[in-house]
Amino acid sequence: MTGTDGRLARGERTRTAVLDAAVALASQAGLDGLSLGQLADRLHVSKSGLFAHWSSKEELQLAAIEHARDQWARRVVGPALDRPRGLRRLFALHESRLAFYSERVLPGGCFFAIAEFESTGRTGVVPDRLAAVLAEWITLLERLVTEAVELGELPADTVPRRLAFEVDAAGVAALLHSRLLARSPDDARQAVLARLRGLATDPDLLPYD
Amino acid sequence: MTGTDGRLARGERTRTAVLDAAVALASQAGLDGLSLGQLADRLHVSKSGLFAHWSSKEELQLAAIEHARDQWARRVVGPALDRPRGLRRLFALHESRLAFYSERVLPGGCFFAIAEFESTGRTGVVPDRLAAVLAEWITLLERLVTEAVELGELPADTVPRRLAFEVDAAGVAALLHSRLLARSPDDARQAVLARLRGLATDPDLLPYD
DNA sequence: AAACCGTACGACCGATCGGTCTTCTTAATA
DNA sequence: TATTAAGAAGACCGATCGGTCGTACGGTTT
Numbered sequence: 133m134t135g136t137d138g139r140l141a142r143g144e145r146t147r148t149a150v151l152d153a154a155v156a157l158a159s160q161a162g163l164d165g166l167s168l169g170q171l172a173d174r175l176h177v178s179k180s181g182l183f184a185h186w187s188s189k190e191e192l193q194l195a196a197i198e199h200a201r202d203q204w205a206r207r208v209v210g211p212a213l214d215r216p217r218g219l220r221r222l223f224a225l226h227e228s229r230l231a232f233y234s235e236r237v238l239p240g241g242c243f244f245a246i247a248e249f250e251s252t253g254r255t256g257v258v259p260d261r262l263a264a265v266l267a268e269w270i271t272l273l274e275r276l277v278t279e280a281v282e283l284g285e286l287p288a289d290t291v292p293r294r295l296a297f298e299v300d301a302a303g304v305a306a307l308l309h310s311r312l313l314a315r316s317p318d319d320a321r322q323a324v325l326a327r328l329r330g331l332a333t334d335p336d337l338l339p340y341d
Numbered sequence: 342m343t344g345t346d347g348r349l350a351r352g353e354r355t356r357t358a359v360l361d362a363a364v365a366l367a368s369q370a371g372l373d374g375l376s377l378g379q380l381a382d383r384l385h386v387s388k389s390g391l392f393a394h395w396s397s398k399e400e401l402q403l404a405a406i407e408h409a410r411d412q413w414a415r416r417v418v419g420p421a422l423d424r425p426r427g428l429r430r431l432f433a434l435h436e437s438r439l440a441f442y443s444e445r446v447l448p449g450g451c452f453f454a455i456a457e458f459e460s461t462g463r464t465g466v467v468p469d470r471l472a473a474v475l476a477e478w479i480t481l482l483e484r485l486v487t488e489a490v491e492l493g494e495l496p497a498d499t500v501p502r503r504l505a506f507e508v509d510a511a512g513v514a515a516l517l518h519s520r521l522l523a524r525s526p527d528d529a530r531q532a533v534l535a536r537l538r539g540l541a542t543d544p545d546l547l548p549y550d
Numbered sequence: 551a552a553a554c555c556g557t558a559c560g561a562c563c564g565a566t567c568g569g570t571c572t573t574c575t576t577a578a579t580a
Numbered sequence: 581t582a583t584t585a586a587g588a589a590g591a592c593c594g595a596t597c598g599g600t601c602g603t604a605c606g607g608t609t610t
Contacts, residue, residue, distance in 0.1 A: 137608070142557070160462030165373055168598065180600080181558045189598060240462025249458040252520035253369030253449025263521045270522070294535075297514060297528040298507075304517065305510030311461035312472045313479070319506040326503075330539075355587075377568065389570080390588045398568060 147185050150175060151199040154192060158200075159240030162250045163193045163258060193258050200243040201265055208232050209272065219285040219328060219337045222276040222299070226324050229303050230317045233310060241311050245304060273299055286331055295331075299324055356394050359384060360408040363401060367409075368449030371459045372402045372467060402467050409452040410474055417441050418481065428494040428537060428546045431485040431508070435533050438512050439526045442519060450520050454513060482508055495540055504540075508533055 153175055158166045168189060172179040186192040212225035233241055240246060248266055251259035273296035280286040286295075306320030322341075329335040362384055367375045377398060381388040395401040421434035442450055449455060457475055460468035482505035489495040495504075515529030531550075538544040 137556085142607090146557080161373075162371065162459060164370075167596080169596070178559050179598090180560075183599070184557055184559095187599095242461075246458050246461065248517060248521055249455050250371060252451075252455065252517065259521070266517075266521055270518075294528050294532055297518070298511070298532050301510040301514030301529075301532070302507070304514050305506060308457060308461065308475075308513065309479075309506070312457055312468070312475055319503050320510075323503055323507050323510070376566080378566070387589045388568090389590075392569070393587055396569095 146177075147195075150177075150182065150185065150192075151196055154196040155200045155203065155243050156238055156240075158193075158196055159238035159243045159246060161240075163196065163247045164250055166193070166196075168192070190256075190258060194261060196243075197247070197258070197261050197265065200247075203237075204232075204244070207237065218280045218283040219332055222273075222280055223325065223328055223338055225273070225276060226299055226303060227321065230306055230321055233307050234317055241307050245307050270296055270300060285333055285337060287333065290331065295327075298327060355386070356404075359386075359391065359394065359401075360405055363405040364409045364412065364452050365447055365449075367402075367405055368447035368452045368455060370449075372405065372456045373459055375402070375405075377401070399465075399467060403470060405452075406456070406467070406470050406474065409456075412446075413441075413453070416446065427489045427492040428541055431482075431489055432533065432537055432547055434482070434485060435508055435512060436530065439515055439530055442516050443526055450516050454516050479505055479509060494542055494546060496542065499540065504536075507536060 150171065154166060154171055157171060157174070161167070166189075168179050168182055172182060182192065186195060208228050209225065211228045212221055215221040215224040244262070244265065248262050251262050274292040277286065277290065277292040277295045281288060281290050281292065302320040302324050306317040309315045309319070310317050325338060325341075329338050332338060359380065363375060363380055366380060366383070370376070375398075377388050377391055381391060391401065395404060417437050418434065420437045421430055424430040424433040453471070453474065457471050460471050483501040486495065486499065486501040486504045490497060490499050490501065511529045511533050515526040518524045518528070519526045534547060534550075538547050541547060
């Protein structure tokens with residue numbers, strides 16, 4: 133029988149380390165501004181060594197997107213799913229997103245924000261994949277809204293699509309304002325909290341402040 | 342007496358043409374991705390000719406910011422200021438912003454959106470200037486909210502800062518969603534409209550749909 | 551032990567980057 | 581008419597870009 137192949141294990145370790153650094157770097161410089169030379173220097177590996185794992189910069193960009201998506205699922209979505217279904221889970225998701233920004237997990241703030249805005253004026257497989265990940269995120273928000281409606285915690289005439297849009301909008305703007313204007317993300321938290329409490333059939337499901 | 346100097350006039354024409362193209366290009370590639378070579382090619386001028394007007398790329402970036410700010414003031418802020426002070430002017434500002442995006446005035450959608458997100462992870466005079474322009478924009482929104490409160494069109498306990506945040510957030514997210522997900526900006530319009538009508542002392546100041 | 555394969559390196563490539571310098575044209579001024 | 585100054589072009593610079601190629605190390609399989 134064959135145990136774990138030491139070569140593959142080492143490769144996997146390297147790959148993870150590179151993608152960690154790539155996501156961090158891209159959160160500052162964007163996926164386009166991400167430079168293979170700088171990435172290699174930071175990790176003390178050779179630039180050509182990167183091509184042993186990804187055949188082109190575009191492939192590394194796509195791998196970085198998947199890596200960032202995993203990180204987002206683990207650090208933002210995961211904790212929220214521990215909360216009870218409905219309004220509380222929806223607000224918890226918004227809060228853990230703001231926490232992700234406040235804790236400065238990534239030096240640039242958010243991998244997806246900069247990569248997605250960078251993609252607004254372009255076409256290609258990278259923008260396509262980013263659009264799909266964004267759609268997935270919006271769909272998640274809409275699903276949490278729908279569940280809250282089904283549980284009777286939000287009025288039956290709620291439009292999930294629009295409320296999801298509002299929650300996401302507050303998150304995006306929170307990042308921009310907190311980073312560029314050094315404002316606390318409290319506006320974003322209060323805005324969504326007030327909005328949800330205003331709609332809720334039982335506001336006591338949510339905190340007061 | 343001296344009339345208009347033909348040399349200076351020509352320079353000014355060139356400068357305007359270059360900045361027009363620079364703002365358009367930067368709306369797609371960002372201020373960092375803006376390349377002097379590509380810019381020169383597109384305008385059929387020489388790259389070194391650009392240095393006759395700006396001593397460095399950074400100076401051109403700063404000039405492009407001022408140019409984009411002028412464009413924004415003329416095409417977005419100006420029309421809104423024609424509306425009567427208060428709620429109607431506030432909503433008109435939001436609408437003309439969405440129109441700016443929908444009309445695809447800039448190929449990338451919005452110069453400031455991509456430039457500002459690009460700046461979230463950096464420091465320097467360019468991010469500083471972009472932060473100042475953003476602060477100016479937020480301050481404008483807050484002022485319009487305050488005026489609506491003073492006119493009694495919004496409740497006295499309205500927090501201008503937070504409402505301004507909500508309106509801006511809807512605008513930012515509208516750009517991202519419409520560009521990357523091909524969604525209509527109607528969610529952004531409806532969200533702000535419903536929010537303002539909900540707060541308004543006289544909802545009839547605003548349209549129904 | 552030999553063959554094999556995943557990993558990683560250094561040297562090198564053409565293209566493009568921001569930027570400099572010299573030259574030429576054109577229009578205003580003395 | 582001679583001089584001056586602004587605008588613009590072309591040749592050129594070192595640095596960096598993404599990417600290729602040949603080679604070497606080390607763990608796996610036969």
